[in-house]
Amino acid sequence: MPEYQATVTYDELIYEIGSYHYNWHPDIELLWLLTGEVEANVEGEVIPLAPNDLLLINPNCGHATFAKVANSVMLRIHIRPDALDINGLNHASGKFQLNTAAEHVNPLYEPIRSSLANLTYHDNQLSQTAAYFDLLNLLSKFYITDESYGTTLATPKHQKAISKLTEYLEQHFSEDISLSMLAKQVNYSSTYLSKLLKSQLGITYSEYVMRCRLQQAIRELTRSTDNISSIAYQVGFHDLKVFNQSFKKHFGMTPTAYRKQLTPSLVKSDNQFKQALSSNNEQLSEKIVKSHLQVENNNSPCRTCEFREYQQKYTSLMNDLQSVVKHN
Structure with a gap:
């Protein structure tokens, strides 16, 4: 065992x-x-x-x-x-x-x-x-x-390389950084680095850079009064249309719509x-x-037992439903 x-x-x-x-x-x-x-x-x-x-x-x-x-x-x-x-x-x-x-x-x-x-x-x-x-x-x-x-857990060697790369990207995300330029930072080939980033971070290199830019864009939209096109350029977007599309893809709304939702109470928070x-x-x-603390009492059934009973009934019901679906 x-x-x-x-x-x-x-x-x-x-x-x-x-x-x-x-x-x-x-x-x-x-x-x-x-x-x-x-x-x-x-x-x-x-x-x-x-x-x-x-x-x-x-x-x-x-x-x-x-x-x-x-x-x-x-x-x-x-x-x-x-x-x-x-x-x-x-x-x-x-x-x-x-x-x-x-x-x-x-x-x-x-x-x-x-x-x-x-x-x-x-x-x-x-x-x-x-x-x-x-x-x-x-x-x-x-x-x-x-x-x-x-994703897979990184080996100590890979973890050191990943940490170095993510730190570099978080400092230089607004710049035009190619995968080959990034690979030189850790002496890896572009192909190997691309696979490594995907396996360790769960996302591609380009998606990581995009997230860094959007993360900073959110901060600027919330804290500053700069116009949206200026913020887009500051964080590394040279095309306002691409910025709007990327923002909507990740947050389900445009930068303008997001800014309209900001209230004094939110800014205070x-x-x-x-x-x-x-x-x-x-x-x-x-x-x-x-109020959700589990308190056991000798004079009454414990909550765990009650929930275990409910769980068994729920599991049994789901198994019955799956059996019916399988035979239809």
Whole structure:
């Protein structure tokens, strides 16, 4: 029987959502909207989130969130994808599909919230570890195999090269940088570098440069009063039409439409982005999260048992439906 070290590694944050902060990273990102109304944008797909909604964003997917109302507070957790390998998953050949806005009913949603609550407000290291592995186990239920999707973990040598390249691109994205110029930075051939970037980052070289430019464009559209054509040129677009098309492809709206959505309250939230919550928001968020804490009582069935029973019924029903579809 294989042995696994009980390593608990994650990054959690509760913060107020403002305007788009476009980003991507190699971790699994799980969002839980606590208060307000938020629009999530994942790879150009707009997903409206209401209080208590959960959304899992796969590694290296470009994404951003936008508050539709003031005081929209989110709990966000990052987990390394290889952490789920303990459940026998091959994180490099599949993806997760967890979106309560799309699939409203699933008996596993509340156990996920309970695990997040117990992870956030754990009593000791043992309860923290238990909540962490409970969460991993639950998330694994939403994993589907997809050979066309996924990335591989970099070797130390490749990781050093990738880090050097991404750092270079993030400093020079507004310039005209060809793949061959980039390859010279690490003494690789253009063909080899192209394959390496795709396997490690999950996106092509040109898409990475595009994301860097759009990331800066979002910042400038939010913070500055410069006109759109000037911003496009500053971030590396020499054709306004291409900038508008790229922006709409990634965010589902034009730069002009995005700017029209910005309100003073959003700008205020941006100035305090990922900083300490206001006293009211902090108290309300704590109350909401703690209301999902899993509390076991000797005089009543535990919530885990109840949810396990619901899960079994749900699985049985889905198997019956699949059997009917298969025979028709």
